[in-house]
Amino acid sequence: MTNIPRLAIVTGADSGIGRATAELLAVEGWDIGLTCHTDVEGAQGTARAIEARGQRAFVEPYDASSDDAGQVVDRLVEQLGGLGALVNVAGTGHSSRVLDTDLDTWRRVLATDLDGPFLTCRAAARHLVDAGQGGRIVNVTSVHEHLPRLGAAAYCAAKAGLGALTQVLALELGEHGITVNSVAPGEISTEMTGQDTEEAYHQQRPGNPLGRPGHVNEVASVIGFLCSPRAAYVTGSSYVVDGGLSQMAAHGHDQAGDAWRSL
Template sequence: MSKHVLVTGAASGIGAAVAARFANDGWAVTGVDLREPELRATLSALTTDTDAHVADLADLADPTAPTRVVIKAWERRGPLDAVVNAAGIYPARGFLDLDAAVWDRVQAVNVRAPMLTTRAFAELAVATGRTGSVVNISSGAALRARPGAAHYSTSKAALEMLTRAAAVELGAAGIRVNAVSPGFVTVDSPANPVTEEYAAAVSVNPLGRRGRPDDIAAAVAWLVSPAAEWITGTVLRVDGGASAGTTTLPPHWPGLSEVQAPDPHPTQGATL
């Protein structure tokens, strides 16, 4: 039997790319999302074998949904080998306009749901003597706040700590828990739209291009693979170097662009 992965947020963007990567690697995929037409279209495009991949509709803000989708996937398609928590929401809202309802929904989808899917997966794995891997999709916003994203940045910072905490407690059971933190990735998402002006401002990085969903999917697949079997509790930043530093600041001393390595053998006392 092929390996089995559950991917939340699988209808589009990074989640869809992750689902496609695992399908291409021969895995069975259970995709979870709230948007039925998009989810079914994404999964139907993965393979001609209509029995290989399964769609499950769920609003992960519902506190019962994350556990339910894991149990349902396990029972319907067979034991899970991995869970990828790619679902996330980012309803831009200025700090003075934040209210409890908006705040709570972001935390519910972005933090509570990954905690519940991870717990449900680990419980089933332990009960059946299996091991497995969880990968959470974080964001550079976990490290750097920005206007309109207090709720989102907080949720991603919490998700990274959740990743470490779960890794510490589940490691003895053979459950590895890691995260991938993307830089700006170009996605066509009606759920989380951004303006081109915003995209241009946040997508500057040392490697000089915007990220693609496939960049993130490749990192996720590697973390789940045997090549990463001694890695847990890690946040892998896949951002073109954006978290290392910025290339947008002007030189802060004269002649910066002309600086050269010093001559290791300077001429002493030269005369004309």
Template structure:
């Protein structure tokens, strides 16, 4: 129970990696605030699962791609729980399009949710931490594509590359407040966003050939690292990225 007495906010916490992180943090003793879109039916299911575990939890509706929503979520989370100690910037989207065909609307959506959202909700969180006297954790869910090119997903790669650099910069700026900030960079993980891939045997075989461990990761693989970064065991780690990819990044090649 390494997080007993702590309060965590997980954006995009209704399903996939976000749900696994919310569950693991609750297992470690944290009170957990789940944030997700109003039209995601999995949010209430996740809330009920955490409550069944005996966790103190709350569900907040918001779109972190909108600055006002992110700021409101921090305010409402503090009002509900008294404080927030851990912020997990997990919410994310991607849109497939060749670079010559990419639309401004899709670009804006990806950048707003994946980069602008974490920027401003982290700002609101850091202001809260300053007001209560310091000490906090920020964990960004990035991607191997902060490093690895991903043809037809240029906006996604740009957003994750930006998140990596934002993490490095804020590690310096937020250190005086006792806030650490780190990225987790998952590779291929069994989540709803990869449903099409998992349903295509040929694509799945080609991907596994690029992964030295020969399997896709699970949301729980990511959640374990998030729990570590949120704990005192990681108190001297900041500004870095932890890859969770089975070795994909160092072995990848286009077919």
């Protein structure tokens, strides 16, 4: 279906990948519903940037770990006047070995990174099916949707679960012209990783084939493609955006040097 309304919801759009995605979609003619957890000022800044591009923007608070997380979709759909795409970016992380991870922490990460997207996907899918015009759902996971990482059991489990949920949704929603895909970033220069966005082009990562972290716009561009008519026949896929890092298992992970480039 090619008449999908250019009305999108982007969760976690107050900064980082969410903000870059919202601004890119606005350039391409989408009105955007934004969510934020605590950074209201950041979300309002994103909204102003969208409005400066001639598009409408609406901001709603969103706690992905809440049992009623899906209601943010209903509120934003009412303000937008419909829905064409949902992009789930909001999430959290945690670092501790399994033996040191308490159940409350495990549940908090799973609730934020898996339960929340489940609820927003379900709410968005209901609106899209009822409208009968097709649609797009894009879930931002992580390279750890596919690869384990020491000390990140809850995060990896949640992202792998979200990847599997994405595939099931692709099967169930395809008959309605709704595509569902995931985007799996590697290290991206954002506030969440303790880096300024532009540091992506200046930081050295010798153990990464491209030799640097990713820029938020490089992830947003893939999301924008998946929301576009150009991706109408793409569903159930996971797009890894990691500079080739996931190809490095045989060479060692996070190497300090680039000796691996030599035979």
